[in-house]
Amino acid sequence: MPHATPHAAALAEIAAIVGPRGLLTGPEDTAAYVEDWRRLYRGATLGVARPANTADLAAVMRVCHAAGVAVVPQGGNTSMVGGATPSADGQQLIISLSRMQAIRAVDPVDLTLTLEAGATLRAAQDAAAAAGCLLPLSISSEGTAQIGGVLATNAGGNNTVRYGNARDLVLGLEVVLADGQIWNGLRRLRKDNTGYCLRQLFVGAEGTLGIITAAVLKLAPRPREVAVAFCAVASPEAALALFARFQAQDPAAVQAFEYMSGLGTDFVLRHIPGAVLPLAASAAHYVLVELATPRMNAGLRDSLEAVLEAALESGEVLDAAIAESEAQRAAIWRLREEHSEGQKREGASVKNDISVPVSRVPELIRLATAACEALMPGIRAVPFGHMGDGNIHFNLEQPVGMDPAAFLAQDHAIMDTVNAVVRTLDGSFSAEHGVGQLKPYMMPEWRGGAELALMQAIKHALDPAGLLNPGKVLPTAS
Numbered sequence: 001m002p003h004a005t006p007h008a009a010a011l012a013e014i015a016a017i018v019g020p021r022g023l024l025t026g027p028e029d030t031a032a033y034v035e036d037w038r039r040l041y042r043g044a045t046l047g048v049a050r051p052a053n054t055a056d057l058a059a060v061m062r063v064c065h066a067a068g069v070a071v072v073p074q075g076g077n078t079s080m081v082g083g084a085t086p087s088a089d090g091q092q093l094i095i096s097l098s099r100m101q102a103i104r105a106v107d108p109v110d111l112t113l114t115l116e117a118g119a120t121l122r123a124a125q126d127a128a129a130a131a132g133c134l135l136p137l138s139i140s141s142e143g144t145a146q147i148g149g150v151l152a153t154n155a156g157g158n159n160t161v162r163y164g165n166a167r168d169l170v171l172g173l174e175v176v177l178a179d180g181q182i183w184n185g186l187r188r189l190r191k192d193n194t195g196y197c198l199r200q201l202f203v204g205a206e207g208t209l210g211i212i213t214a215a216v217l218k219l220a221p222r223p224r225e226v227a228v229a230f231c232a233v234a235s236p237e238a239a240l241a242l243f244a245r246f247q248a249q250d251p252a253a254v255q256a257f258e259y260m261s262g263l264g265t266d267f268v269l270r271h272i273p274g275a276v277l278p279l280a281a282s283a284a285h286y287v288l289v290e291l292a293t294p295r296m297n298a299g300l301r302d303s304l305e306a307v308l309e310a311a312l313e314s315g316e317v318l319d320a321a322i323a324e325s326e327a328q329r330a331a332i333w334r335l336r337e338e339h340s341e342g343q344k345r346e347g348a349s350v351k352n353d354i355s356v357p358v359s360r361v362p363e364l365i366r367l368a369t370a371a372c373e374a375l376m377p378g379i380r381a382v383p384f385g386h387m388g389d390g391n392i393h394f395n396l397e398q399p400v401g402m403d404p405a406a407f408l409a410q411d412h413a414i415m416d417t418v419n420a421v422v423r424t425l426d427g428s429f430s431a432e433h434g435v436g437q438l439k440p441y442m443m444p445e446w447r448g449g450a451e452l453a454l455m456q457a458i459k460h461a462l463d464p465a466g467l468l469n470p471g472k473v474l475p476t477a478s
C-alpha cells in the first residue's frame, strides 16, 4: 500500500527497528522535544526516535540516509543556542539518546569512565565519586544535560580553569555516522599517535558530523580538601588581582574562580527561594573561589585565609565568607548556579557567551556595559561566569517595564554590540555554549576564509547529503 507522505515509509521502518517505546509521534508526546528550555525556538518534527542501543541507532541512520531524512540529535535539551531544536517544517527526525544511559565501567587505576551518551552529567559525576575519583566537569545544567550533548557542544563550566573543557577529558568515542556506519574509537589510552585525531572532530561539532553514542572520559583523583569562599570585591580589576594572588600562591589548587555582578546576585536573592547572601552588606561585584587538592594535610583552609587577609588589607576584597560545612558550600554555589534562572524570572534576557584573555576581563565588563547602555537606555548588564578561564556570560536583561518581545527583537543588535567589544579584546563570540542556530550568521565574519572553508569541507566529507543537524553551526549557503 502506498504511504501518505514521503517519509511515512521511513518512519514505519524506524518504528520496526526501535519498537513501540522507541518512536514518539503524537504532538503531546513530542512537545517537550521541539522547544528549547529558553523558549527561544519552537520547531516541529516527524517524530522522536529513542533507540535502545548503538546498533539500533545505526539501523535508524541507515534508513534516514536511504530516505534522505534529516535528523536532530538531542540529549537533555539544555542547549543555550537552540542546538537541539528541529526546524519548523516538521520534516526532521529527532534522535533522543536518553534510553542509552548505561555507565559501563569506572577504572580508578586507569582513571577512566566509560559510559553511554544518554547518561546525565550528574550520574557520571556520581559514578566517578563512588569509585573514589572526580569527573572534573561541572555546569549549571548537570542534572539534566547528557554526556552526548556535553561532548557534542564541548561544554566548559566551572572547572575549566584547572582541568580544561570537555574536549580535554575525552580519551575515546563511539560515533554513529551519517550513513549508519559505527566508528568504535572507545580506546582508553593516554598515548595513541595513529593518524588524525578523529574523536576531536566530533567534540564541539554539535551533532553536525556524527552522533556520539558512548565515550571514555578521563577522571582525576578525588580532592581530599576543599575550601570555598564568597567575596565582595571592590571592582572587576580587584577580582582579577585576587585571581592572580591565588594563582601565585598555588595554581594547582584553584578549582573554580567565578565572577558575579551585584545585579545578577540580587536577581537570585529576589527570585530564588532560600537564596541568602552570606555577607553583612551587598556589593557591586562578587567572586566565588573554590580551592581543592588531592594532597593530604595540605592546609588549604589556611592558604585561603592567608590570601583573603592580604587582599582585604589591600582593599581588593571588601568582605568574605568561608564555607564552614558542606551545606554552606552548597548554599554559596547556589548563588552562582542560579544566575540563569534568576535572570529568566526577572524578565527577558539576551545571552552572550563570550571569552577574552583572562587579563582583559575587567576591560570587557566596563566597555561592553558602556556600549550596551549607549545602545539601549535602561538595559541592565548582568556579567557573570568563569573569570578564571576568561569566559564571561555577558547577559543583558531587558529595561524595567519594556515589552519582553520588543526587547528580544533587538537580540542581534545587542549581541553585535557586545561582540564589537569582544573583537577589540581578541576574544571569541562563543566560549562554551556553541553556535547552534543562534549564531551561524556570525561565522563568516569571525571564522571566514580558510577556516570556514575547511569546516565546510569536513562537513561535506562526513555528511555529503547534509542530514545531520541541518542549520546548526555552519551558515547555510545563500
Ligand code: MLT
Pocket: 080, 140, 157, 336, 337, 339, 340, 351, 353, 385, 393, 395
Ligand atoms: C552558566 O555558567 O551558568 C551558564 O553557562 C550561563 C548562562 O546562563 O548564560
Ligand code: ZN
Pocket: 157, 385, 386, 393, 432
Ligand atoms: Zn557557563
